[in-house]
Amino acid sequence: SNLHQLLGSVADALDGYDRAARLFDELGNRRGEAMVLANSASARHHLLGDDERAHADALRAMDHFTEIGDRAREAQCQEILAGVAARAGHREEARRLLDASLSGLAGTGNVVLEGQHLRSLALLHLEEGDLPAANQVLDHAERLAREAALDELEVDLLSVRGLALLAAGENESALTATRNAVAKLSPGVERGYLIHHRHALAAEAAGRIDEARQAGRQADDLLRATLAGLDAAQLRRALETVPEHQAIVLTALRHAPHTVEVELPLADAPTGKTLERRHLRKVTWTVDHPDDGLIESPIERRRARLARLLDEAHNEGVAPTTEHLADALAVSASTVRRDLDVLRQSGKHAITRGHRKKVS
Numbered sequence: 001s002n003l004h005q006l007l008g009s010v011a012d013a014l015d016g017y018d019r020a021a022r023l024f025d026e027l028g029n030r031r032g033e034a035m036v037l038a039n040s041a042s043a044r045h046h047l048l049g050d051d052e053r054a055h056a057d058a059l060r061a062m063d064h065f066t067e068i069g070d071r072a073r074e075a076q077c078q079e080i081l082a083g084v085a086a087r088a089g090h091r092e093e094a095r096r097l098l099d100a101s102l103s104g105l106a107g108t109g110n111v112v113l114e115g116q117h118l119r120s121l122a123l124l125h126l127e128e129g130d131l132p133a134a135n136q137v138l139d140h141a142e143r144l145a146r147e148a149a150l151d152e153l154e155v156d157l158l159s160v161r162g163l164a165l166l167a168a169g170e171n172e173s174a175l176t177a178t179r180n181a182v183a184k185l186s187p188g189v190e191r192g193y194l195i196h197h198r199h200a201l202a203a204e205a206a207g208r209i210d211e212a213r214q215a216g217r218q219a220d221d222l223l224r225a226t227l228a229g230l231d232a233a234q235l236r237r238a239l240e241t242v243p244e245h246q247a248i249v250l251t252a253l254r255h256a257p258h259t260v261e262v263e264l265p266l267a268d269a270p271t272g273k274t275l276e277r278r279h280l281r282k283v284t285w286t287v288d289h290p291d292d293g294l295i296e297s298p299i300e301r302r303r304a305r306l307a308r309l310l311d312e313a314h315n316e317g318v319a320p321t322t323e324h325l326a327d328a329l330a331v332s333a334s335t336v337r338r339d340l341d342v343l344r345q346s347g348k349h350a351i352t353r354g355h356r357k358k359v360s
Helices: 002-007 010-027 030-048 051-068 071-087 091-105 111-128 131-147 151-167 171-183 193-205 209-226 232-241 243-254 290-294 298-315 322-329 333-345
Strands: 258-265 280-288
Touching: 010 030, 030 051, 030 071, 030 232, 051 071, 071 091, 071 111, 091 111, 111 131, 111 151, 131 151, 151 171, 151 193, 171 193, 193 209, 193 243, 209 243, 209 290, 232 243, 258 322, 280 298, 280 322, 290 298, 298 322, 298 333, 322 333
Parallel strands: none
Antiparallel strands: 258 280
């Protein structure tokens, strides 16, 4: 089940955890059950957003690990509980739990957990706006990952460093860091979609819109592949209650074109009478595109959108009216007519239903 989660199948992981927990319970193997509960809590918190169940499972597991003196696994549970607390807005409690987990890991030799918990602490400091503390923790974590050859953790930390650089206003350096993280990304990196998302944020801040769009789409695709197999209610909760998932979805939407489906007259449809169904065709218009934001002038931006609608109509063999265009652009018909005149004067073949013979 750990492998399922690591490679991105949360549905398989959750099913495996539930079956394993029941089996260990039947066998009276409390340690085995506690291990499964801890891993289940992590998946439910990070991937599913089921913090109530995650909290309960982590507490049950921690009670057993505390009882048997397994400090490393007790610390693992504390880190999960810290995440639950932070998401609920209890940041002081989250920091206390993370400090306790790191203290508990001292001397255990479990550098993997130590590195992961340092990453969580750095992210918490960034959420709190404490950049110096975040950088100090990141320095420690990166040094540990490098010395222990924890390549996967090192890649993740590099992307978190990108977030710290963004917070410092060093957009180009943030972009370089996140680009390098993506270049080193392998299928074994846990929740790799977060690395692509951090790259999208850095690319957008640095003004690399195409790069941001591609990274955002990759993050969204990987996230949805990870959550594949969840039922509709679980998927909705995972996308709506996990803040990182919300951000990924919103970033992808922000960089996605806005399209509408409209029914327009064919270019050769007769004029002067009511059109029959056979004279109409449904087409998809791109009303807004992320690249539109690169055009500073609102007037030039509107005319670029108008030209795109006309090109898409021409490619589909239809001829819209000025009213069709005005509705799509949410402007008046007179504004569209003025913009059409400007486009035609610049040499654009702006074909509309009332302006076909002039350009034929």
